Amino acid sequence: MLIAAGILMAVLGIAHSILGERHVIGFLLAQERLPPIAGGRSVAAGTIRFAWHVTSVLAIAIALALVLIGVDASLQTVVAGIGWTLIACALLPIVYTRGRHPSWAIFVVAGGLCAVSALTSAV
Known part of the structure; x- marks a missing residue:
């Protein structure tokens, strides 16, 4: 059951990115006014795009965890x-x-802590 749940989450993550690019992100970035973010329009557009896709990557991470737990x-x-x-x-x-x-710094530190924890068996 966990493997099936993992597969569903992976499909969701992939579909989220593909459909979001096609139907949501392009529309949002075509708007004349984007949120006022330091660094201007390019940073605002980049933030919208990465925030959308990081959700997809995290769904795939859940998928991976479910499959790994499912195979013991x-x-x-x-x-x-x-x-x-x-x-x-x-x-x-x-x-x-x-x-x-x-946010990249937080992702790197949190990911590094997980990786080191796994390597040192401090889980």
Whole structure:
């Protein structure tokens, strides 16, 4: 059952990104007024885009955790998977806002803590 739930979450995450790009993000970015964010329009647009896609990546992280638990993986493996996914999430604000949105640092630190915890069996 957990593997099926994981597959459903992975499909949701992928569909969320694809459909969001096609039907939501483009519409939002075409608006003349975007939220006033330090760094101007490009940072606001990048923040909208990465925030949308980070939701998808986190849905895929849940999928990964469910599948790993479903196949009876160790807790260290699940935590490592979550950690590396958080590190991958850091790439989105780095790319889309050129590092101007500070969330990337939190993703890196949290992901690193998970990865180190899994490696040292401090889970």
